[in-house]
Amino acid sequence: MGVTTEGKPAAEEKSLRPKVLVFCCNWSTYPGFxxxxxxxxxxxxxxxxxxxxxxxxxxxxxxxxAFSRGAWGVFVAGCPPDECEHNGNYKTRRRILLLKxxxxxxxxxxxxxxxxxxxxxxxxxLAKLVGDFTARVAQLGPL
Amino acid sequence: xxxxxxxxxxxxSCGGCEEAVVDLAEDILAVVGAVDIVFWPVALDFKKxxxxxxxxxxxAVSFINGAVRTSEQEEMVxxxxxxxxxxxxxxxxxxxxGIPGLANFHDRKSIFERVYKEAPSNANPGGVLPQTxxxxxxxxxxxxEFHDTVRTLDQVIDVDYYLPGCAPPPDLILGAVTAIxxxxxxxxxxxxxxxxxxxxxxxxxxxxxxxVSLAEFKRPHQILADPEKCYLAQGLICHGPAxxxxxxxxxxxxxxxxxxxFGPTKGVRxxxxxxxxxxxxxxxxxxxxxxxxxEVGRLIGQIDDPAGLFYFYSLxxxxxxxxxxxxxx
Ligand code: SF4
Ligand code: SF4
Numbered sequence: 001m002g003v004t005t006e007g008k009p010a011a012e013e014k015s016l017r018p019k020v021l022v023f024c025c026n027w028s029t030y031p032g033f034x035x036x037x038x039x040x041x042x043x044x045x046x047x048x049x050x051x052x053x054x055x056x057x058x059x060x061x062x063x064x065x066a067f068s069r070g071a072w073g074v075f076v077a078g079c080p081p082d083e084c085e086h087n088g089n090y091k092t093r094r095r096i097l098l099l100k101x102x103x104x105x106x107x108x109x110x111x112x113x114x115x116x117x118x119x120x121x122x123x124x125x126l127a128k129l130v131g132d133f134t135a136r137v138a139q140l141g142p143l
Numbered sequence: 144x145x146x147x148x149x150x151x152x153x154x155x156s157c158g159g160c161e162e163a164v165v166d167l168a169e170d171i172l173a174v175v176g177a178v179d180i181v182f183w184p185v186a187l188d189f190k191k192x193x194x195x196x197x198x199x200x201x202x203a204v205s206f207i208n209g210a211v212r213t214s215e216q217e218e219m220v221x222x223x224x225x226x227x228x229x230x231x232x233x234x235x236x237x238x239x240x241g242i243p244g245l246a247n248f249h250d251r252k253s254i255f256e257r258v259y260k261e262a263p264s265n266a267n268p269g270g271v272l273p274q275t276x277x278x279x280x281x282x283x284x285x286x287x288e289f290h291d292t293v294r295t296l297d298q299v300i301d302v303d304y305y306l307p308g309c310a311p312p313p314d315l316i317l318g319a320v321t322a323i324x325x326x327x328x329x330x331x332x333x334x335x336x337x338x339x340x341x342x343x344x345x346x347x348x349x350x351x352x353x354x355v356s357l358a359e360f361k362r363p364h365q366i367l368a369d370p371e372k373c374y375l376a377q378g379l380i381c382h383g384p385a386x387x388x389x390x391x392x393x394x395x396x397x398x399x400x401x402x403x404x405f406g407p408t409k410g411v412r413x414x415x416x417x418x419x420x421x422x423x424x425x426x427x428x429x430x431x432x433x434x435x436x437x438e439v440g441r442l443i444g445q446i447d448d449p450a451g452l453f454y455f456y457s458l459x460x461x462x463x464x465x466x467x468x469x470x471x472x
Contacts, residue, residue, distance in 0.1 A: 018373040056410050059416070059420060060416040060419050060420045060423075061411075061412060061413050061417070061420070061462070064413055064416050064463055065412070065413075065460075065462055067257075067462075067463060068462040068463055068464075081258040081432065082432065089422065090431035090432060090434075091431075091438070093439060094423040094424070094425040094426050094427070094439055094442075094443060095419070095420060095424070097423075097439065097440065097443045098419050098422070098423045098426075098443050098446065098449060099419065101444075101446075101449050101450075102415070102419060102449045102450045102453060103441065104450070105450035105451070105465075106450055106461070106463040106464070106465055107463065107464075107465040108463060120271050
């Protein structure tokens with residue numbers, strides 16, 4: 001798992017731009033998503049992306065860490081389960097569901113965590129999903 | 144040569160850790176013979192002023208059990224820290240927050256409301272809540288302040304070593320005392336227990352299938368568990384895969400699954416996340432590709448009170464703690 005150059009902290013503390021972290025699968029969603037965001041302005045203005053080799057490798061501890069370090073929302077983009085080469089996404093589906101049930105009592109609204117299936121070549125859809133998610137998280141405000 | 148001075152103290156705890164020291168049985172005589180116990184509220188009549196009278200750093204080691212909930216506990220552990228060369232967080236509550244730490248699912252306000260006003264056994268028509276200061280018949284009475292949040296010992300003072308467990312077992316206590324007396328301690332910050340998972344040493348491990356898959360979650364009161372078969376394989380949630388070994392498999396031997404009192408192995412920052420992770424991995428693993436979202440939801444929904452279950456002993460030490468605490472409230 002590597003942090004891209006975009007992995008630096010987004011925006012300024014003061015500006016109330018929602019801090020959303022996106023986990024993207026290296027083999028499918030990430031390349032297209034990154035391309036689709038070219039020419040969108042400053043890197044610092046966009047959601048930081050962390051690439052995973054497969055969302056099945058995404059340790060729930062990392063999601064909790066993102067929230068503990070100030071993320072307003074965490075968006076996980078994985079290949080649709082039947083398209084995943086590693087069968088990891090069935091695991092991800094269960095982990096995210098269980099995480100959502102666990103977050104509430106820990107003081108984090110479950111809506112701050114999202115999992116969406118996006119195929120290779122659906123970067124426009126992904127960009128829209130991330131945009132909509134960011135808007136919803138902006139409504140919730142910081143943690 | 145003067146014997147090394149040793150202190151014991153308790154904070155938010157149940158008394159079980161004190162019991163664990165007494166459980167050293169005749170071995171305790173060797174310990175008592177080798178050290179000079181200068182403070183032990185449960186057993187010996189020393190006062191705070193006796194502790195204050197010692198030179199800073201002159202107490203070789205303080206064993207402190209319990210989480211930190213009140214201003215009195217905070218004051219005492221800070222005093223003991225100043226007086227001691229070493230501080231050992233003794234037991235689950237000092238180490239990770241333990242059972243008293245589950246109170247962090249609430250805050251002071253809601254706890255006071257419940258305990259002093261709503262609880263059916265209360266007769267408190269005036270709705271009186273504990274005060275740090277109050278005047279009765281012209282006399283001023285004081286109580287320690289009840290903090291909003293339960294903290295682990297190392298969230299309040301610097302801790303040198305951790306003796307895990309609810310309560311720590313006699314062999315580990317004796318091992319720690321001996322290591323201290325002989326100056327054979329590992330690096331600072333170490334947990335004085337094996338760095339293996341409980342499954343590695345569990346007597347039921349042989350019956351644990353290579354690939355566990357759970358089609359259903361059961362709770363201990365719902366079935367008569369087979370004492371010879373890995374509990375996970377029977378559909379009972381067992382925290383063994385995400386818990387440190389060293390307890391002597393006490394719950395397993397008493398026909399109960401593990402609840403994680405020894406905390407995680409080295410390098411894990413959030414035991415609850417690890418428990419969540421392995422459970423989600425094995426839930427409905429067999430035939431996972433055929434399950435609909437609804438079926439997955441139903442299966443996951445069988446896990447009752449997941450936050451309480453995953454952070455049974457470690458909520459105050461968790462990454463998220465709870466929202467109020469993160470905001471510094
Ligand atoms: S899951 Fe529990 S019962 Fe099974 S081997 Fe591990 S500790 Fe033992
Ligand atoms: S089996 Fe688990 S909960 Fe029980 S004493 Fe051992 S570590 Fe603690």
